[in-house]
Amino acid sequence: MQKTISQTIETNGIGLHTGVTVNLKLKPAPENTGYIFVRTDLDDFEIPASVEYISHCSYATTLLRKGVLLSTCEHLLAALRGMEIDNCFIELDNIEIPILDGSSENWVELLETAGIVSQNAPHRFLQIKKEVVFEQGDKRMSVAPSDKYEIECAIDFPHPLIRRQSYSFELSNGSFGREIASARTFGFTQEIEMLRRANLALGGSLDNAIVLTPDGMLNENPLRFRDEFVRHKILDIIGDFALLGMPIQGKLTAYKSGHAVHASLMSKLLKTENAWEIVESFESRFQTAKNSPENNAA
Ligand SMILES: [Zn+2]
Numbered sequence: 001m002q003k004t005i006s007q008t009i010e011t012n013g014i015g016l017h018t019g020v021t022v023n024l025k026l027k028p029a030p031e032n033t034g035y036i037f038v039r040t041d042l043d044d045f046e047i048p049a050s051v052e053y054i055s056h057c058s059y060a061t062t063l064l065r066k067g068v069l070l071s072t073c074e075h076l077l078a079a080l081r082g083m084e085i086d087n088c089f090i091e092l093d094n095i096e097i098p099i100l101d102g103s104s105e106n107w108v109e110l111l112e113t114a115g116i117v118s119q120n121a122p123h124r125f126l127q128i129k130k131e132v133v134f135e136q137g138d139k140r141m142s143v144a145p146s147d148k149y150e151i152e153c154a155i156d157f158p159h160p161l162i163r164r165q166s167y168s169f170e171l172s173n174g175s176f177g178r179e180i181a182s183a184r185t186f187g188f189t190q191e192i193e194m195l196r197r198a199n200l201a202l203g204g205s206l207d208n209a210i211v212l213t214p215d216g217m218l219n220e221n222p223l224r225f226r227d228e229f230v231r232h233k234i235l236d237i238i239g240d241f242a243l244l245g246m247p248i249q250g251k252l253t254a255y256k257s258g259h260a261v262h263a264s265l266m267s268k269l270l271k272t273e274n275a276w277e278i279v280e281s282f283e284s285r286f287q288t289a290k291n292s293p294e295n296n297a298a
Pocket residue numbers: 074075185232235236
């Protein structure tokens with residue numbers, strides 16, 4: 001069945017790119033709501049987490065509806081999708097989602113603290129019926145049929161701490177919390193200077209990112225995983241693909257992808273006839289029937 005959180009929880013922090021302070025509440029939402037951002041500083045203006053509102057995605061995924069922006073939504077959306085929550089209101093009083101520690105770990109902890117409940121409508125997912133590929137230069141990403149939600153990702157950076165890293169992930173039974181959630185975002189010192197000149201990364205620090213120098217990193221604490229970089233790419237993929245409005249049943253394969261490639265593949269997928277179908281989970285209905293009070297009474 002679909003799921004939401006049991007109670008409202010709140011946190012606050014700063015935006016990675018704008019540096020602004022943000023107060024944020026996660027609230028339970030009814031069946032078939034999906035994820036909806038609510039700007040409490042702008043008369044509760046709503047921005048649904050949907051592909052149709054993607055505005056730009058150079059260094060983070062930003063949504064735009066009727067002139068109202070919502071920036072850096074991917075790490076929170078990754079936690080919601082990764083925890084298999086279907087419906088949630090996200091209230092915030094500023095333009096950007098707090099970056100917290102640069103991963104999804106704090107979001108997962110908050111969602112676990114709130115508790116997760118089943119609702120009265122069957123779980124829905126986007127079942128992939130045929131392969132769709134997006135390529136741009138040496139970047140490549142595809143989505144293909146599978147009976148699970150799988151991601152295979154590879155990256156290649158000419159940096160001694162990264163080089164070529166690949167990881168295969170299957171979203172099921174808490175795997176997101178164990179394997180992906182704590183992988184942090186990363187940036188290169190040269191790139192950060194350029195971003196700051198463009199008024200970006202203003203809230204960035206060693207508390208919320210891995211900062212790489214040409215031959216090492218500035219952070220004193222060790223990496224959380226040897227392959228933390230590719231795991232974070234998978235985190236970003238899960239967060240961006242949450243904008244489809246439901247989990248996919250299919251396999252994503254990514255090579256050197258980023259937010260812009262994710263957005264291009266999603267829009268190509270949605271425009272490709274016969275490549276997908278919305279399916280309700282009969283398995284969850286069956287399990288609910290088995291566990292219903294009438295059956296237990298017997
Ligand atoms: Zn990220």
